[in-house]
Amino acid sequence: MTCQDHKDLMMAYLDNELNDQQRRAFEAHLASCSECTKEMGEFQRLKHMTDSMTLVEPEDRVWEQYWNNLYNRMERRAGWVLSSVAAIVLSIYFGFELIETIVTDPAVGVLMKAGLLALLAGLAILFVSVLRERVYFWSRDRYRDVRR
Numbered sequence: 001m002t003c004q005d006h007k008d009l010m011m012a013y014l015d016n017e018l019n020d021q022q023r024r025a026f027e028a029h030l031a032s033c034s035e036c037t038k039e040m041g042e043f044q045r046l047k048h049m050t051d052s053m054t055l056v057e058p059e060d061r062v063w064e065q066y067w068n069n070l071y072n073r074m075e076r077r078a079g080w081v082l083s084s085v086a087a088i089v090l091s092i093y094f095g096f097e098l099i100e101t102i103v104t105d106p107a108v109g110v111l112m113k114a115g116l117l118a119l120l121a122g123l124a125i126l127f128v129s130v131l132r133e134r135v136y137f138w139s140r141d142r143y144r145d146v147r148r
């Protein structure tokens, strides 16, 4: 077999595709031929490079990270919006219960009732807003502690 024949076998050798007899003959030639040994080194380097590239696939990982972050953000935002709306609705409901007697009192004018409702809604929104802010900063502080 010529050196070119052995060079044709190098990829197959690295991929473990040679049978025992072929492998022994190949290794015997490498031991006696410095040119093929050098060539083999190049092939090995190339194979390591392509192997590690297929293992890591950085682009996929970046996209995965991107979608994870996006999903987390969407999830958190949806959570905030839902709980905010729920808190506002509940505050208005229970607040309305409390001042229902005033609102349903025919002696109280319509403008007064509207004003009370607006006040109540405003207070509910403020309450939720402050609560959100508190929880936001609290969670940021917690993250900071974790990173330390």
Ligand SMILES: [Zn+2]
Pocket: 002, 003, 006, 029, 033, 034, 035, 036, 037
């Ligand atoms: Zn050779």
